[in-house]
Amino acid sequence: MYVAPSLLSANFLKLEEEIKAVSEAGADLLHIDVMDGHFVPNLTFGPCVIEKISAITQVPLDVHLMANDVIKFIDLFIPLKPKFISFHIEAENHPIRLCEYLKNHGIHPAIVLNPHTPIDSIKHMIEFVDMVLLMSVNPGFGGQKFLPLIYDKIKELRSLIDKKNAKVFIEVDGGINGLNASDLEAAGADILVAGSYIFSSNDYKTSISSLKLKF
Numbered sequence: 001m002y003v004a005p006s007l008l009s010a011n012f013l014k015l016e017e018e019i020k021a022v023s024e025a026g027a028d029l030l031h032i033d034v035m036d037g038h039f040v041p042n043l044t045f046g047p048c049v050i051e052k053i054s055a056i057t058q059v060p061l062d063v064h065l066m067a068n069d070v071i072k073f074i075d076l077f078i079p080l081k082p083k084f085i086s087f088h089i090e091a092e093n094h095p096i097r098l099c100e101y102l103k104n105h106g107i108h109p110a111i112v113l114n115p116h117t118p119i120d121s122i123k124h125m126i127e128f129v130d131m132v133l134l135m136s137v138n139p140g141f142g143g144q145k146f147l148p149l150i151y152d153k154i155k156e157l158r159s160l161i162d163k164k165n166a167k168v169f170i171e172v173d174g175g176i177n178g179l180n181a182s183d184l185e186a187a188g189a190d191i192l193v194a195g196s197y198i199f200s201s202n203d204y205k206t207s208i209s210s211l212k213l214k215f
């Protein structure tokens with residue numbers, strides 16, 4: 001199990017310290033939530049902040065775009081060379097084209113599904129992505145209540161990936177903590193994103209390890 005702390009819940013006044021602390025505590029990816037104020041009712045980081053972040057860490061960046069104008073945002077973040085850029089299927093009419101565009105720029109494409117969006121909506125494009133991010137909350141804010149409907153979706157996605165013999169990571173995001181991590185892993189998740197659970201804890205190493213535990 002891989003863990004991606006979501007910087008949305010970090011102390012922004014001490015961002016460098018926070019990034020170093022989670023990196024030393026075992027973060028596998030740094031999850032960065034980019035919000036446009038339209039697709040979701042919130043605003044967060046822009047490329048100038050992420051550029052500074054990428055300069056101080058070796059941990060690969062996992063950029064989660066919550067934006068309506070997907071190509072415009074992709075073009076803003078491609079120069080920063082994150083490992084993954086994920087965009088929402090609900091916001092894009094030509095997702096396969098954008099996945100190929102990202103691959104041509106050396107970035108792993110990932111597609112994101114809101115809680116209500118069926119797995120079937122990506123059935124015909126699973127071979128084009130390197131990761132699927134399943135939202136276990138409605139995106140826009142940290143610290144929201146976990147939606148258990150995610151377990152069935154993870155299982156359905158896992159069987160689709162296996163059926164197509166595709167190499168695709170399953171990432172889950174929203175309301176994840178030490179109590180639901182084992183069930184998420186059992187359902188088939190590979191990467192857990194966690195914001196408030198990690199950053200509100202006193203000991204990042206313990207909280208990250210509790211998400212990685214093999215059960």
Ligand code: DX5
Nearest residue numbers: 006139140143174175195196
């Ligand atoms: C929500 C974001 C999440 C958020 C998760 O829109 O996509 O990445 O930071 O925060 P927690 O873990 O607190 O639910």
Ligand code: ZN
Nearest residue numbers: 033064173193
């Ligand atoms: Zn996110």
